[in-house]
Amino acid sequence: MAITPEILIPRLGDILVEQKKITVDQLQQALEYQKQCRLKGKSPLIGEIIVELGMLGQDTLNQSITQQILVLQTNLHNANETLENKVKERTAELEIAYKKLSELTQLKANFISNISHELRTPLTHINGYVDLLLSEVPPTLSLEQRNSLEVIKRASTRLEQLIDNLILFSTSETNKLTIIKEPVDPTLIIEDAYERNLAAAEKKSIILSKSISITSTSLFTDRSKITWVLSQLIENAIKFTNPGGKVMIGLKENLDNFYFEVKDTGIGFDPNQFDEIFELFHQLDGSSTRAQGGTGLGLALVKNILKAHGSNITVQSKPGKGSTFSFILAKI
Secondary structure, eight states, X not given: OOOOGGGGOTTHHHHHHHTTSSOHHHHXXXXXXXXXXXXXXXXXXXXXXXXXXXXXXXXXXXXXXXXXXXXXXHHHHHHHHHHHHHHHHHHHHXXXXXXXXXXXXXXXXXXXXXXXXXXXXXXXXXXXXXXXXXXXXXOOSOHHHHHXXXXXXXXXXXXXXXXXXXXXXXXXHTTOOOOOOEEEOHHHHHHHHHHHHHHXXXXXXXXXXXXXXXXXXXXXXXXXXXXXXXXXXXXXXXXXXXXXXXXXXXXXXXXXXXEEEEEEOSOOOOGGGTTGGGSTTOOXXXXXXXXXXXXXXXXXXXHHHHHHTTOOOEEEEOTTSOXXXXXXXXXX
């Protein structure tokens, strides 16, 4: 088929009728003729047929086609202008919405930070007086009184950890998370996190072990924050592992990276829920009767801290088969 301007015009026959260049009967005659041609293996355009049947001259047909092309061109130009205006309007609306969202995010972070700092002051007083009473020499408290103070001490320690996490969250949410890197032996991070969680593991009758297989010690990182990340992963592993289970801390290396790993024999979870566990204030068991406590801050903060280090948290798990959390840090 020859390439002609008619190809650009859909339903040319109807347009010629609207322009009163041909009648409806003439169009029907032309369409019937076109149908007969196709049965014979030919595919003439309707304009060619109208000219061939003498209903219009070629010049008149070309004028109609040109006129319709100009109409289509004008419509396209108007549609583009309308689309551009709508895009500009939507862009302006999105910019306003983004600005409001940023303001709300900042307000939320400031609120959390302020409340956390306000809570820390009375909590410091509580801890101070509890420690003073527990360390009294000679002891004047009864065993029941000391046990009550120990309960208060444990509760205030958990509250203090929550406050610290909230402050850390508020800084990470507003991109104010400060990462102070320094040369550090990665085995010291393993040892520190291990010692922090050993008592909790023993209390729950869980075997906490560590495996270190490295020869290099050239890690440049924020020691305190990576220790917190590893400790948080161990704490979660202990929390979701039944008594008699195991939690293993691993450290390996290759030419460029160190591989940190926390593996447990705990309850595990569905792989389809991998993204959910890193959502802020979210726990997989959200019921009021859930067995394990927590705010849902830990893993969200782990993800943010590792992201600030240019790393990501990886997870493998199956229900009833335990879980493995790991991350990579580059060597110096």
